Amino acid sequence: ESQTEVRKGLAGVVADYTAVSKVNPETNSLLYRGYPVQELAASCSMEQVALLLWTGELPTEEELAEFTARERAHRALTPELKAIVDALPTTCHPMDVCRTAASVLGAQDPEAEDSSPEANLRKAQKLFAAMPAVVCYDQRRRRGQEPVAPREDLGYSANFLWMAFGEEADPAVVEAFNVSMILYAEHSFNASTFTARVVTSTLSDLHSAVTAAIGALKGPLHGGANEAVMETFEELGIRADESPADAEARAKAWMEEALAAKKKIMGFGHRVYKHGDSRVPTMKAALDRMIDHYGRPELLGLYNGLEKAMGEAKDIKPNLDYPAGPTYWLMGFDIPTFTPLFVAARITGWTAHVMEQVAANSLIRPLSEYNGPDERHVPGA
Numbered sequence: 391e392s393q394t395e396v397r398k399g400l401a402g403v404v405a406d407y408t409a410v411s412k413v414n415p416e417t418n419s420l421l422y423r424g425y426p427v428q429e430l431a432a433s434c435s436m437e438q439v440a441l442l443l444w445t446g447e448l449p450t451e452e453e454l455a456e457f458t459a460r461e462r463a464h465r466a467l468t469p470e471l472k473a474i475v476d477a478l479p480t481t482c483h484p485m486d487v488c489r490t491a492a493s494v495l496g497a498q499d500p501e502a503e504d505s506s507p508e509a510n511l512r513k514a515q516k517l518f519a520a521m522p523a524v525v526c527y528d529q530r531r532r533r534g535q536e537p538v539a540p541r542e543d544l545g546y547s548a549n550f551l552w553m554a555f556g557e558e559a560d561p562a563v564v565e566a567f568n569v570s571m572i573l574y575a576e577h578s579f580n581a582s583t584f585t586a587r588v589v590t591s592t593l594s595d596l597h598s599a600v601t602a603a604i605g606a607l608k609g610p611l612h613g614g615a616n617e618a619v620m621e622t623f624e625e626l627g628i629r630a631d632e633s634p635a636d637a638e639a640r641a642k643a644w645m646e647e648a649l650a651a652k653k654k655i656m657g658f659g660h661r662v663y664k665h666g667d668s669r670v671p672t673m674k675a676a677l678d679r680m681i682d683h684y685g686r687p688e689l690l691g692l693y694n695g696l697e698k699a700m701g702e703a704k705d706i707k708p709n710l711d712y713p714a715g716p717t718y719w720l721m722g723f724d725i726p727t728f729t730p731l732f733v734a735a736r737i738t739g740w741t742a743h744v745m746e747q748v749a750a751n752s753l754i755r756p757l758s759e760y761n762g763p764d765e766r767h768v769p770g771a
């Protein structure tokens with residue numbers, strides 16, 4: 391019998407140092423470069439948080455203005471990229487479009503093979519600038535709508551909503567969207583970020599790392615959960631005329647049945663947080679504002695019913711995807727676009743980790759414990 395300790399899922403394994411963010415499950419806290427994420431969400435733009443994650447410091451006004459001008463100049467998609475997106479069937483998941491677009495943006499970038507800190511920062515910023523247009527272009531193409539060109543007079547979040555829907559969003563909606571982007575931006579060594587670091591550790595390029603990370607984020611145990619949450623709500627049925635109390639009772643009954651059938655409920659539970667996800671209260675407050683803004687209190691009934699029944703039965707708390715899903719639905723995004731929205735935000739965290747990995751690289755190559763057949767021989771060999 392081997393004495394080797396195998397840590398399935400790398401649970402509890404500390405794989406490296408990082409100065410990008412700190413998750414403290416004991417206190418349910420999350421810091422980006424030392425700043426509580428709640429404070430960033432309350433007082434910063436996504437552009438400021440992106441610069442913080444990349445450079446380690448909140449930008450000065452001058453630095454922010456310089457970045458903002460470049461970000462706005464790199465939002466539009468090239469005709470070649472649009473043609474490649476158009477060539478993909480609308481039956482594919484929008485995450486496949488994001489993954490393909492990240493790869494194409496790498497192939498188109500003259501600095502693709504330059505992994506110097508300066509080139510990596512420029513490439514990260516260009517990817518950050520272009521991905522919202524990819525997401526919106528694809529959603530509109532699937533809806534049979536004409537694409538909407540980016541607007542250089544709008545900030546990141548306002549322009550994102552403009553390109554998605556072709557009308558200027560209410561400031562309250564822009565604010566809630568900005569909060570969601572900031573909360574989704576970074577979360578230490580989650581599966582997709584670790585994927586990006588593994589790819590980077592072979593001295594591959596930044597776009598390869600991001601392309602692989604998008605693949606990892608797609609799964610329902612990770613980013614795909616925000617879509618799965620909304621599918622649960624739709625399975626339950628969202629009834630505009632239902633009282634919040636009736637909706638809550640129906641949701642509770644649904645959850646009790648699902649748990650009795652041993653179903654895994656998306657949007658609940660977390661590998662690291664066991665007493666609740668630090669990001670949920672801030673996102674839930676944004677969801678509450680959107681429920682008021684759009685006048686859909688029955689959604690709150692469904693939300694509370696599922697959460698309460700899960701809490702009573704298993705003491706498992708919601709994660710960020712739980713309030714984010716219905717928030718994006720209220721804003722008018724199609725459900726399969728929810729995880730691509732997560733991609734647009736997490737590009738900042740992924741690329742900050744890519745740069746950190748390059749700066750202090752060691753090939754990531756763990757061991758495995760063999761449990762196949764004993765040595766045997768090919769007949770006649």
Ligand code: CMC
Binds near residue numbers: 580658659660
């Ligand atoms: N629904 C029902 N039971 C659950 C859930 C859930 N969502 N999450 C955990 N459990 C139960 C699980 O069945 C197990 O019970 P038992 O010990 O009786 O077998 C126990 O809790 C421990 O669960 P686990 O799956 O072994 O724990 P983990 O640390 O591997 O899981 C997780 C973390 C996120 C994969 C899991 O909670 C899960 O699958 N949740 C649903 C998917 C989801 O919402 N993912 C989003 C994660 S956070 C944000 C993001 O990355 O997007």
